[in-house]
Amino acid sequence: MKLAVVGAGWAGLSAALTAWRLGHQVHVFESAPTLGGRARAVHAPTLDATIDNGQHILLGAYTATLALMRELGLDVNTLFHRLPLTVHSADGTLRLRAGRALPAPLHIAAALLAARGLRWPEKLAALRAVAALRGQGWRTPPGCTVQRWLERAQQPPRLCNLLWGPLCIATLNTPVEHACAQLFAHVLRDSLGAPDRSASDMLIPRCDLTALWPARVARLAAEAGASGDPGHASPTLEIRHPYTVRRLRHVSACGLALDDLPDRYDAVVVCANTPSTARLLATLPDCPGSTQFLADLDAFEHAPIATLTFQLAAPMHLPQPMLLLHEHRTRNHFGQWLFQGQDQEKRLLHVVVSDADALLAQERNAAVAGVVEQLREQLAMPMPEVSRHALIVEKRATFLARPGLRRPGNRTPWRGVWVAGDWTDTGYPAVLEGAVRSGRDAVLALTAAHETAVPRQEM
Structure with missing residues (x-):
């Protein structure tokens, strides 16, 4: 099969790797210059440093993610701090x-x-x-x-x-x-x-999130492209970025295309957040069930996650890589978790604020000053002066996990179009493991559907 994967976050890369290992031809399209989606490395100009767009921890229970990393030849024992x-x-x-x-x-x-x-x-x-x-x-x-x-x-x-x-x-x-x-x-x-x-167990990355495993996928794609034979339909893995897909279209009885690109695909897996997925699916003609599917996507509510990174004037070694903070929002004490930075000098501290609307409603200097005050009050050790800081906000970092939320499966009402992401019906909240499982499961399901459909088409 020839597949297009739209989005190179953890769900999209999981889908692409699964498809490639199954022997399919895979083209991945990503609008951002960096792979990883909402769990990626970014350059912070105010710090002149590469940091993550938000802090993430994994659990030992994240079997699909850890298996994927091992299949890529990565040593999870060296890539993570593993703590009980x-x-x-x-x-x-x-x-x-x-x-x-x-x-x-x-x-x-x-x-x-x-x-x-x-x-x-x-x-x-x-x-x-x-x-x-x-x-x-x-x-x-x-x-x-x-x-x-x-x-x-x-x-x-x-x-x-x-x-x-x-x-x-x-x-x-x-x-x-x-x-x-x-x-x-x-x-x-x-x-x-x-x-x-x-x-x-808690697994805290020792490196940035893009280096954790998305960068390895990019190297695999480069190696596959260098060794592939364009004259044969052998398994291929190609990543095209930055490129924003704006339209899907059916081009034959069983073919799909993106925008005005010449390639024809047997299936497309859309691995974006729900607003982007809804916009893309809406470019297809209506079909039975499509109105309800789009309505379910529109019903998702999203919450921002903010990460305040402080660069200190002197090194500071926290007693644990991750510490709980007590928040008091009336005092602008918005921090919930404090992480030791990954820099060798130990001069970076990351403060995570989930459900961050209240922080974003404050004037920035007041909000930053409140979190600095919170750290000085709550840390059981002196904190050096803050020399610089960076605020990174993921406005749609996650969906609000309310009871009764209708989360779709991987299959859509449109022929040949599938979806994957942490928002699909994974049984988990919006966590990285859910994204990885969703991408894998979407490709396994579409492959099985294609294999059962082919004999009927040949009869």
Whole structure:
């Protein structure tokens, strides 16, 4: 088959690699100059440095992503800081760390019981909540929000503020009062509730997100192009960027084309965010089910994630690569997580603000000053002066994971057109693992559909 993949984020690159390994001819189109989509490296002019457009961590439970990286010949042990599940607050008031001496899920129970900063009633309440979820097969009532689930599980308010709330906003980028409890339960199932203890491990990249594995795909594509024979329909992997696809069109009984380009494709996989995907699909003629499909895409609401990067006048070594911050938005203390930078000099700190509308509504200097004040108050160590800073905002970093949201599968109503992305029905919130799985699954499904359709066309 000859496939076009529109978008070279983690979903698009996963789709392209899967298709190429299955023996297809693959053309990837990406509008940005850098691969990786919403998880990529960018140049920050104010810092004169390359940093990520937002901080991401992976979990040991992200089996598809880790398998993909290993298939690319990458050593995940050197590319990540691998930590047991760890939640340490910058001010030292909360310290929770899973041990390695006990098997799963006892290691999580032991971590909760040994946690510093939680009271015994809070520890026992957290254990009861996780045990109840496990007993219910990790199912929550239909339409239930995380806040409602916490109320039903009789979780103390202080525990919700210290632990459950930050975990919810970190995984779903949606406040507890609006977040889907079932998606949150899926995350807990595959991390805290997994039979493999390493599933709950936290993997923090040691390099920028483009270098993590998208850059390796670009090298593979260059090598495939250099060794390929244009006269034969052998497996090819070609990445065309920057190029923005603006139109899809059917050109024959079973062919598709992009814009006015001459290539004809057996299938197209659109791997963009929902607004871009909807705009592109709307260039195709209506067909049965297409109106509802586009309406489902339009129903998605998005939330921004902001990352404030501070360059310090002197090195600073955090006690952990990632620290929890207590936010107080009325004081412009918007930071939720603090990350040690990847620079060798240890002069960069990254502050992540999920659901960042409140920060963006503030005057920039006031917002930055508030976060600096937050760090100085909460860090249990002196912080050097800030010499420069950069603010990076992904306005559509993720969708709001509300209960009842209709998330489509990979197949669309249009013949030969498929979609992939973390917003499809992956069973996960908007996380990198969902994107990787979606890209893989879209290509596996379209390949199976093509193989069953070909005999019928030949009869």
